[in-house]
Structures are given as structure tokens and as C-alpha cells.
Amino acid sequence: MKEINYIITNQDQGKELKQIVKHKLYVSSRxxxxxxxxxxxxxxxxxxxxxxxxxxxxxxxxxFVKMNECFPKPAFQSKFKLVDTKLDILYEDEYLLIVNKxxxxxxHPSAEHYENTLANQVxxxxxxxxxxxxxxxxxxxxxxxxxxxxxxxxxxxxxFVKKKGKIDLKKYYIAIVDKILEKDHDMIEKKIARKKxxxxxxxxxxxxxxxxTEYFVLKRNFKKDYTVVxxxxxxxxxHQIRVHMLxxxxxxxxxxxxxxxxxxxxHMKEIQRQALHAYQIEFFHPIxxxxxxxxxxxxxxxxxxx
Numbered sequence: 001m002k003e004i005n006y007i008i009t010n011q012d013q014g015k016e017l018k019q020i021v022k023h024k025l026y027v028s029s030r031x032x033x034x035x036x037x038x039x040x041x042x043x044x045x046x047x048x049x050x051x052x053x054x055x056x057x058x059x060x061x062x063x064f065v066k067m068n069e070c071f072p073k074p075a076f077q078s079k080f081k082l083v084d085t086k087l088d089i090l091y092e093d094e095y096l097l098i099v100n101k102x103x104x105x106x107x108h109p110s111a112e113h114y115e116n117t118l119a120n121q122v123x124x125x126x127x128x129x130x131x132x133x134x135x136x137x138x139x140x141x142x143x144x145x146x147x148x149x150x151x152x153x154x155x156x157x158x159x160f161v162k163k164k165g166k167i168d169l170k171k172y173y174i175a176i177v178d179k180i181l182e183k184d185h186d187m188i189e190k191k192i193a194r195k196k197x198x199x200x201x202x203x204x205x206x207x208x209x210x211x212x213t214e215y216f217v218l219k220r221n222f223k224k225d226y227t228v229v230x231x232x233x234x235x236x237x238x239h240q241i242r243v244h245m246l247x248x249x250x251x252x253x254x255x256x257x258x259x260x261x262x263x264x265x266x267h268m269k270e271i272q273r274q275a276l277h278a279y280q281i282e283f284f285h286p287i288x289x290x291x292x293x294x295x296x297x298x299x300x301x302x303x304x305x306x
Contacts (some may be wrong), residue, residue: 001153002065008058008065018050026162038070081115082124085198090294095287097150101297105144146278146296159286169283173231176305177250180220181227184276188213188244192237204247211237213244228306271301
């Protein structure tokens with residue numbers, strides 16, 4: 001990403017440049033400091049102090065090339081072991097990379113999975129574009145498949161936080177749960193917290209964080225006693241779908257973390273992981289403001305069940 005430009009309007013006139021950069025261009029204090037130190041904030045192509053009073057028609061430029069030259073990123077080898085594997089790319093532009101993650105692949109390195117992760121693969125791909133930092137926008141569990149989003153620059157990652165309301169990211173999942181759901185559509189609103197004495201497991205807890213899950217029944221398999229649902233996440237808590245479904249008496253097929261022993265053994269021949277797929281996203285692009293729709297094909301193991 002090279003630069004971002006903004007033309008000062010009549011309503012902006014008379015304000016300090018710092019206000020424009022922070023409130024119109026959504027730059028964080030941390031990133032603003034880096035831009036200042038690199039003299040990378042320009043008015044009409046000339047570096048300017050942030051206390052400059054802007055005038056209507058002025059063009060504000062954030063020069064990220066200049067900033068990156070002043071604060072060069074270390075090569076990925078110092079942080080990630082590069083894994084040269086072909087990515088299933090669903091969407092890519094100058095700002096974003098969106099890929100379809102397979103099952104049995106962690107999103108980022110951890111003590112147990114340091115090398116073989118999606119981040120290692122993305123690092124290798126981005127380094128070929130002279131991009132040396134990874135900014136994960138959406139995360140998935142190791143055995144959840146589907147859409148995973150990466151920003152190609154820290155500024156884009158910040159926009160997804162600062163412009164959250166305008167970007168309006170919606171995430172849809174396909175899940176297969178045991179037993180037959182009676183309602184065709186429902187909203188689950190239950191707070192979620194980490195389970196006591198566990199680092200991983202979550203549970204419904206009135207003292208937890210707000211969580212909201214909406215589901216729509218797509219298909220009921222009465223013969224094998226399971227239901228296919230499409231889910232819209234209104235919040236993004238860890239294991240939210242799995243915990244909320246468990247709270248209403250339904251376990252994801254193949255879920256060996258929240259499922260019972262009988263549930264797991266009963267459906268093991270059907271699927272070897274939790275039946276959950278990040279299926280679709282829609283959002284307004286943080287730079288172009290165009291509406292983007294992305295769909296990840298349902299993987300074969302779940303498609304057979306559906």
C-alpha cells in the first residue's frame with residue numbers, strides 16, 4: 001500500500017491537521033506517531049506539521065512508502081518459518097487477502113504448532129510482494145474451515161476497528177448439529193466466559209461477555225437425527241457457535257471438545273472434525289467503500305452430509 005489521500009471539505013476547514021488524520025482518516029495515536037516521525041503526513045505534496053490549520057481544497061496524503069522506509073520491517077524469517085504452499089485465494093487486492101482455510105490447520109503459530117500454520121503460508125506468499133508483516137482480521141479454530149481475512153498493512157487492520165460500523169462486516173457459517181432443531185429461525189443471546197480451570201473451554205456465564213448468535217435451519221435429516229443450519233454471528237467470542245449450540249441442547253457433529261463421548265462416537269464415521277465452515281462474508285471495503293461479497297465452497301466432508 002502506497003498512500004491514502006483525502007480532500008479537505010468546507011466542513012473540515014479551520015481544523016488542525018491532526019484532527020483530520022485521526023477522525024477523518026481513522027489513524028490511531030500509535031500510527032500517527034510513526035507517520036510524524038517519518039515526515040509522512042503531507043499537505044498538497046509537502047510534509048506538514050500536525051498543528052497545521054487545513055483549508056478547503058487541501059489534499060492530505062499519508063505516505064506509507066516513506067513511513068515504511070523509516071521503519072523497515074524485518075524479514076519474516078526472524079518471526080515465521082516460511083511455508084511455500086499454494087493458497088486457496090478467494091479475494092485479493094492492494095489492501096486485503098482473503099483465503100479459504102482447510103481443516104486441520106491452525107491460523108497462527110503457537111507452542112504446539114509453530115511452523116505449519118496458515119500464517120506461515122501467508123507470510124511466504126506476502127514476502128513475494130515485499131510485504132513483511134501479517135495482520136489477521138478474522139480467526140478460525142484449527143478444524144473449522146472457510147474464510148480467513150488478512151490485512152496487508154497495519155493501517156487497514158486499524159480501519160476494521162475504527163470504521164467497524166461503516167465496514168459492517170457480516171460473517172455467516174454453515175454448521176451441522178446433532179438432533180432436530182424445532183425452530184426454523186432463532187436468536188441466542190447468552191453471555192460467554194472462559195470455563196474455570198481451563199485455558200481453552202468456554203461456557204455460558206452471566207458474568208461473561210455479551211454474545212449473540214442467529215441461526216436459520218437449512219435442512220433436517222430425520223433419518224440420521226441432525227440439522228444443517230446457516231449462522232450469522234452478531235458478536236465474535238471464542239467458540240461462540242459451539243457454546244451457544246450446546247446451551248440449547250445441540251452439539252456440532254464431530255466436536256470432540258464440547259461433544260459427549262456417545263455423540264462423538266455416533267457421528268465419527270460421518271465427519272472427523274467439528275462440522276463448522278466459515279461460509280460467507282459481506283462488508284463495505286475500508287478504502288473503496290464498495291460492497292464486497294465472498295463465499296467459500298463448502299468442503300467435501302460437510303457437503304456429503306448436507
